[in-house]
Amino acid sequence: MKSANELLASRNNHQSWIPLMELATKEVFELMLGAELQPVVDDSNSANSAFDITAMVGLAGQLCGVLTIRCSRETAARMASKMLGTQPAADSQDVKDAFGEVGNMIAGNFKNKISGLGDACMLSVPTVITGTDYSVHSLADSDGVELRQLFEGSPFLITLEIHS
Amino acid sequence: MNSISALIVDDSSVMRKIIERLLRQAGLELEHVYEAGNGVEALGVLKESKVDLILCDINMPVMNGLEFIKQLPEVENGKGVPVVMITTEGSESHVVQALSCGAKGYIRKPFTPEQVKENVLTLLAGKT
Numbered sequence: 001m002k003s004a005n006e007l008l009a010s011r012n013n014h015q016s017w018i019p020l021m022e023l024a025t026k027e028v029f030e031l032m033l034g035a036e037l038q039p040v041v042d043d044s045n046s047a048n049s050a051f052d053i054t055a056m057v058g059l060a061g062q063l064c065g066v067l068t069i070r071c072s073r074e075t076a077a078r079m080a081s082k083m084l085g086t087q088p089a090a091d092s093q094d095v096k097d098a099f100g101e102v103g104n105m106i107a108g109n110f111k112n113k114i115s116g117l118g119d120a121c122m123l124s125v126p127t128v129i130t131g132t133d134y135s136v137h138s139l140a141d142s143d144g145v146e147l148r149q150l151f152e153g154s155p156f157l158i159t160l161e162i163h164s
Numbered sequence: 165m166n167s168i169s170a171l172i173v174d175d176s177s178v179m180r181k182i183i184e185r186l187l188r189q190a191g192l193e194l195e196h197v198y199e200a201g202n203g204v205e206a207l208g209v210l211k212e213s214k215v216d217l218i219l220c221d222i223n224m225p226v227m228n229g230l231e232f233i234k235q236l237p238e239v240e241n242g243k244g245v246p247v248v249m250i251t252t253e254g255s256e257s258h259v260v261q262a263l264s265c266g267a268k269g270y271i272r273k274p275f276t277p278e279q280v281k282e283n284v285l286t287l288l289a290g291k292t
Contacts, residue, residue: 027274028274030274031275031276032182032273032274080178083178084178084185094181097176097178098176098178100176101176101179104273105252105273105274107252108254108273109252109254109273118253118254118255118256118257118258119255119257119258123223123253125224
């Protein structure tokens with residue numbers, strides 16, 4: 001397990017954070033959704049997809065930033081279906097709630113993998129945005145971490161923007 | 165095991181549904197399942213209803229899970245009810261804090277159905 005100090009010292013080398021984020025994400029999908037993720041091989045697939053649902057979780061404390069997860073509403077509905085064992089309508093509150101909870105668990109699992117950060121970093125409750133016509137103006141002042149994965153063949157994107 | 169009543173406290177309605185499903189999968193016969201989205205709502209439920217088990221998140225708006233379990237003994241129906249925390253907060257200090265506030269079990273999200281079953285059944289077995 002990496003320590004918070006080691007992690008924060010590597011602020012200019014965020015690529016080293018990706019394996020931790022990948023593991024945190026994989027565990028959430030395996031344990032809570034019973035799904036194995038696949039890496040994105042052809043990046044053009046996810047780049048061209050309509051990511052029209054976004055969940056954001058804020059981190060404050062020793063590590064400040066915003067974790068964002070984005071995909072299509074249809075993909076989010078399938079994630080919710082896996083979590084609930086039922087098939088909620090794509091635009092239902094359950095889908096938004098489940099998607100926010102996925103973001104929350106990934107953020108929490110990520111920070112719990114960094115020794116010493118668990119207490120020193122608090123999470124916000126998730127915010128879920130639907131649609132694509134919006135802009136986020138983050139106070140992030142360094143390159144973040146970006147992870148693309150496939151859930152049942154459908155791409156989703158996780159980013160962690162970091163404030164110093 | 166006789167049927168029990170449970171209170172599930174989590175600001176995510178999806179998580180409340182998942183926990184209820186896992187309790188049933190664990191073989192519990194649930195007479196009543198009460199739900200609350202935060203600690204204040206949970207205290208309100210307990211003013212009206214008796215429960216045998218409480219499963220509670222930590223990070224919630226209005227009143228978080230730690231504050232809720234601190235106030236639990238002040239409510240008649242809250243005295244002596246075992247509480248299992250189910251939360252993304254996984255640090256040792258959160259665990260220690262929760263246990264010192266009165267929680268009897270602690271499950272980190274993400275979790276397996278077996279973790280929920282084991283925690284809950286152990287607690288209920290110790291209660292009878």
